[in-house]
Amino acid sequence: MVSARDGGGNGPENGPRNGDESWLRLRTVGQWAGLLALSAAATLGLDAVGLPAAWLIGPMIGAIALGVGGATIRVPGSGFTMAQAIIGCLVAHAVTSSILLSIAQNWPLMLGTVGLTVLVSGIVGWLFVRYGSLPGTTAAWGVSPGAASAMVAMAGDYGADVRLVAVMQYLRVVLVVLSASLVTHALTAGSQGSAIPVAPVEALDLRGLAATLLVAAAGGWIGHRFRIPSGALLVPMVLGALVQTGAGVTLQLPHALLTITYTVIGWSIGLRFTREVLSHALRAVPQMLLSTGLMIALCSLSAWVLVTLLPTDPLTAFLATSPGGLDSVVVIALGSGVDLPLVLALQTLRLFVVVLSGPPLARLIARYA
Numbered sequence: 001m002v003s004a005r006d007g008g009g010n011g012p013e014n015g016p017r018n019g020d021e022s023w024l025r026l027r028t029v030g031q032w033a034g035l036l037a038l039s040a041a042a043t044l045g046l047d048a049v050g051l052p053a054a055w056l057i058g059p060m061i062g063a064i065a066l067g068v069g070g071a072t073i074r075v076p077g078s079g080f081t082m083a084q085a086i087i088g089c090l091v092a093h094a095v096t097s098s099i100l101l102s103i104a105q106n107w108p109l110m111l112g113t114v115g116l117t118v119l120v121s122g123i124v125g126w127l128f129v130r131y132g133s134l135p136g137t138t139a140a141w142g143v144s145p146g147a148a149s150a151m152v153a154m155a156g157d158y159g160a161d162v163r164l165v166a167v168m169q170y171l172r173v174v175l176v177v178l179s180a181s182l183v184t185h186a187l188t189a190g191s192q193g194s195a196i197p198v199a200p201v202e203a204l205d206l207r208g209l210a211a212t213l214l215v216a217a218a219g220g221w222i223g224h225r226f227r228i229p230s231g232a233l234l235v236p237m238v239l240g241a242l243v244q245t246g247a248g249v250t251l252q253l254p255h256a257l258l259t260i261t262y263t264v265i266g267w268s269i270g271l272r273f274t275r276e277v278l279s280h281a282l283r284a285v286p287q288m289l290l291s292t293g294l295m296i297a298l299c300s301l302s303a304w305v306l307v308t309l310l311p312t313d314p315l316t317a318f319l320a321t322s323p324g325g326l327d328s329v330v331v332i333a334l335g336s337g338v339d340l341p342l343v344l345a346l347q348t349l350r351l352f353v354v355v356l357s358g359p360p361l362a363r364l365i366a367r368y369a
Helices: 004-008 014-048 054-068 077-093 097-105 107-131 136-142 148-158 162-188 206-225 231-246 255-270 275-283 285-309 314-321 326-334 340-368
Strands: none
Touching: 014 054, 014 255, 054 162, 054 255, 054 275, 077 148, 077 206, 077 231, 077 255, 077 340, 097 107, 097 340, 107 136, 107 285, 107 314, 107 340, 136 148, 136 162, 136 340, 148 162, 148 231, 148 255, 148 340, 162 255, 162 275, 162 285, 162 314, 206 231, 231 340, 275 285, 285 314, 314 340, 326 340
8 A cells, every 4th residue: 555655756765766866967967077078188188199080089088987987878879870870971971083083093903902901901810819819700800901980880780899899990090100100201201392281171061061961860870770780881881972973962071070970989989898898908909019010011012012013102002001091091191292092092992892891801700710
């Protein structure tokens, strides 16, 4: 039998419950505020020293700090889906007519070079899985040669530990960009007038921005609704490429939109870390360094092959075959006077091949290693 105190809503049992709810809300707000502050501090610090992908790594570091500390907040699944879709549009944005023309003119050599890079990553991945200490699918996704944000976004759909994949991918990005910067400095030292100015920031195009958001929303919904493997990223990528090349609309991804996207992905990854996961990742750092160094060395071999078969300079070939992030490599290439269309063409082709071949290659490596 229910007493008046139980049903009236003003009894002593209800007071603490309301107090608990208020305290939980206050704790949640505090955690989000702390996450925002830590992320901003880490991002600005990393950006100040010129670290690549700082706008993603910074939020991830802030989220890891809170996750390891026992934070309970999480990024909604719809937010992560939309972030994946924006990354798909970012990949599609790299497709231009000059790049497609360059690929069409030299497609056998370019496809062979990209295939060699993917084969190299497969070999490194097999060695990592066979003799390393990480789970098979996680290691296979972690050594993928490029498309770091795409690989991190897709890895969780295939049973990999997205937290460890993120550590491996972005450690590779940092090392690759550092090596590319050193090689660029060495090969351009003493040259005069070879540098070209960095392209100016695009003026805000509301039509392009609207098209980007529409492609991301529609493509992300289609991929999620029909349960297409990695569809939240792949469907917008294909739709965006079709819109940009067929409809004559240039997708636009302002810095503010990419900042939010990278932040959402970084938070989604970092908040999943626990003390046990972080400890496991730190133990695997020597293996990660070894695998990345081996991949850079083998990709440099493919750059040498490219120089011997195509009339291009060594720096262009090195940047074109570098297994780093497309955006980071382009920033380096813009200021070094290299053949930028060739670099973009090879990097873009590799990006698409890596995204499409990642799932079957990871399963193959995990199965046979």
